[in-house]
Amino acid sequence: MKNIYLDNNATTPILPEAIIAIEDMLTNYGNPSSMHEAGRIVKEKITAASENIASLFNGNADDFIFTSCATESNNTILKSVLFQKYNFTPNIIISNIEHPAILNTAKFLAKNGIDVTFLPVNSNGVIEPEDLKKALKDTTVLISIMTANNEIGTIQPIEEIGKIALEREIFFHTDAVQAAGMMNFDVSSLPISAASFSAHKMYAPKGIGLLYIKNLQKQKKHITPLLHGGHQGNGLRAGTENTIGIVAYGAAAEYMKKNLDTEISYLKNLRDSFENKVKSEIPDIKIHAESAPRKPNTSNISFKYIEGESILLGLDMDGIKVSTGSACSTGSLDPSHVITAIDTDVEAAHGSIRFSFGRTNDESDIKYTVEKLAKVVSNLREISPLSKK
Amino acid sequence: MSTNWAYNDNVKSHFQNPKNVWKENEESFDADGKGEVGSPACGDMMLIMIKVKDNRISDFKWKTFGCASAIASTSALSEMVLKDGGMTLEEAYKITPEDIIKYLGGLPANKIHCSVLGDKALQAAIDDYFDKNKLANPFKQAVSEIICHCLNITEEDIRMEVLEGAVDFETLQQRTKISTVCGKCKDNAKNVQQKYIDKYYAETIYKPE
CATH class of the missing domain: 3.40.640.10 (Type I PLP-dependent aspartate aminotransferase-like (Major domain))
Known part of the structure; x- marks a missing residue:
């Protein structure tokens, strides 16, 4: 695994x-x-x-x-x-x-x-x-x-x-x-x-x-x-x-004092590569705050028609660790206060996944993740009453 | 992979390989009855479609938007209903969230609300079957006892709120406004709520001394 x-x-x-x-x-x-x-x-x-x-x-x-x-x-x-x-x-x-x-x-x-x-x-x-x-x-x-x-x-x-x-x-x-x-x-x-x-x-x-x-x-x-x-x-x-x-x-x-600039550009490249791949391979997504200044390692994406906890657990079965703003993951019944603050569409918060990269990740991780993610998302969409066929 | 997953193995297996799920569009399943409950805004939505033959449910297909335990609960429900040639409509109508949770071998307390939609959707599908065929519906329950007369809130409403996570009176009040008018029902409402809290959460809620 x-x-x-x-x-x-x-x-x-x-x-x-x-x-x-x-x-x-x-x-x-x-x-x-x-x-x-x-x-x-x-x-x-x-x-x-x-x-x-x-x-x-x-x-x-x-x-x-x-x-x-x-x-x-x-x-x-x-x-x-x-x-x-x-x-x-x-x-x-x-x-x-x-x-x-x-x-x-x-x-x-x-x-x-x-x-x-x-x-x-x-x-x-x-x-x-x-x-x-x-x-x-x-x-x-x-x-x-x-x-x-x-x-x-x-x-x-x-x-x-x-x-x-x-x-x-x-x-x-x-x-x-x-x-x-x-x-x-x-x-x-x-x-x-x-x-x-x-x-x-x-x-x-x-x-x-x-x-x-x-x-x-x-x-x-x-x-x-x-x-x-x-x-x-x-x-x-x-x-x-x-x-x-x-x-x-x-x-x-x-370590960081010596390497910060390299770390930043490394993370930004990984994140951008990830987002480009997701955009080209998975339809009906929304990248939150995409055009805002963001820290270089963070990508928060809502996948329409499906719910975040099931995406998270689907990815977990493939060894990929992410987090979600879905209500079901927080223990309360309310989804992420951050996504609901920027998006009037509550469904977006329920289907949001945060990918936050670090210095131990590399391009092969991105490739593997997008491949598995596309599969998990399409499987869940297949059984969702909200997906239009 | 480590053995301790977010849910038990049975839930996990239903999530990984959901049974009786309908992957085509809903129109292509010629349903005798269809029930849809929940909403995307709540984070849970379920569609159940049934076929009825000789007063038994001969086929059961579903679609779910929701978390892993919502998906597993609907899958488990479909298995329960279709077992041994299908339940009678009456048996199916009587399934409760507790039955589903028991069948799954338990759910974490904060996930109980994810399993309450399945039985509601199934009842809605059976109601729809009777409506479509212009038959009298023998199962639709007489109205549950009214607890808060000012706001017309029934014991069933309170039970549902508890299942949906209202485990203290403040939360119940925020959601239903119960006993905020004359206030006379407050003690009774608290007792009714406590009855269901004890029933559903007895072992999982932390109660400081």
């Missing part, structure tokens, strides 16, 4: 360089906070790793805090609004296609008295800066808009959004999880206040996230830690560091 992993927006396989770093760290058990040699050795290794990570994102290592995942980073930023003492009801603005780590945290804030604006995207899945301007209130204290969407891959106009926010001294956070390692993301030149990242979306292990705060020492006052305790994470994230995760993340960042 083939194993073709096309779900790299969910998580990525670990880089060989990162595996070596993990193996080396397994016997380095020291606590980086300890003064003795065992501690100092580990401290040195995680410092080097943070520098590699900071260098990939072109930032100052002191402005990055390690967390357990990007969900934690996102929660830290959003929930801080609850603890600031405002003499008015603060407003926050997020897009309506954010990841659940932002969306559901914002809903939690709304339940706790914060005024939350869910800003709609256009039919390409992109925020219109003019819409953002209109949504701004005197009470807006935080804007959080993702850099790239996990389901359809659309890239938001972060520079324009950031300028609008910072001109008005509004804290601007971006969930950059899907951008890291698949796009250039330069924290120094981008007009952002904070950004969230996750190691496992960039060929490092799960359980390690990152929160970037520009000029952390100065901005610290706006942030309330979720975890109180030791001095780690500049006092913003207590708890002994995940040293194994950090060094692996550092190794992946070091």
Whole structure:
């Protein structure tokens, strides 16, 4: 059985360089906070790793805090609004296609008295800066808009959004999880206040996230830690560091710093080749946000007349791993909030499949996938009451 | 391939090799009765076509738009109905979602709603057979007991909502607006809902102490 992993927006396989770093760290058990040699050795290794990570994102290592995942980073930023003492009801603005780590945290804030604006995207899945301007209130204290969407891959106009926010001294956070390692993301030149990242979306292990705060020492006052305790994470994230995760993340960042441009064009070629093949071999499809700026590895396609979960499981039987926005896969009865936000046709969401490529895929994977996909789709269409014969 | 699939082997096999599926256009099957339920917007749609001979279902073909368990459920239903020379119309009309789930050897709790369309489509096909032949329909149930008199919501409506995943009262209310007018039926409605939750989900819903 083939194993073709096309779900790299969910998580990525670990880089060989990162595996070596993990193996080396397994016997380095020291606590980086300890003064003795065992501690100092580990401290040195995680410092080097943070520098590699900071260098990939072109930032100052002191402005990055390690967390357990990007969900934690996102929660830290959003929930801080609850603890600031405002003499008015603060407003926050997020897009309506954010990841659940932002969306559901914002809903939690709304339940706790914060005024939350869910800003709609256009039919390409992109925020219109003019819409953002209109949504701004005197009470807006935080804007959080993702850099790239996990389901359809659309890239938001972060520079324009950031300028609008910072001109008005509004804290601007971006969930950059899907951008890291698949796009250039330069924290120094981008007009952002904070950004969230996750190691496992960039060929490092799960359980390690990152929160970037520009000029952390100065901005610290706006942030309330979720975890109180030791001095780690500049006092913003207590708890002994995940040293194994950090060094692996550092190794992946070091690799990516050297190879990012090659990786990007490699992924884009694969994705474009895939979409061209699908377009020529399978009728009645819709590629979501095809003309919008998208991260190079993502292709989200709706197949008319059939349902996504059955496509996913059909492909799974051929060893191909993808994901779907269909209701049946989510455990709820509602299909993807992202596809329904950009497409009025609910059926499109039920029949949507996300193919997200990664550095371990190659052209032969694409060929095999399109061949199997065409078969699965035609078999399901044959038994669908919606297909016209 | 690993052995633990999203569903049990029986469901998987019906999904991989669906039985009695009709691959041509529906007109080319000269149906005695036809039933179609669901909608593409809901993510599930089923078409069942039957032939009737001597009060038995002699042929059963179907088409489904839906997830793997919806496809497997319809396939399983067709097998159940056609077994041993075909069920009588009465036997077929009495099939419930529970019968189909049992036949399949179980479905995950969040998939139960995918199997409830099959029996509805089959009943619709049998109703259609009686209508077409201008025969009295002896099976159409007397109306189920009304629980919410303000909004005319029956026990059957509540049962269907529970099957479709309304496993707390808030959800049931969002979907049906039950007991939002005078509110007098609230306790009774909750009890009826609980009865079906216990029936369908007893072992699968996590209940914190």
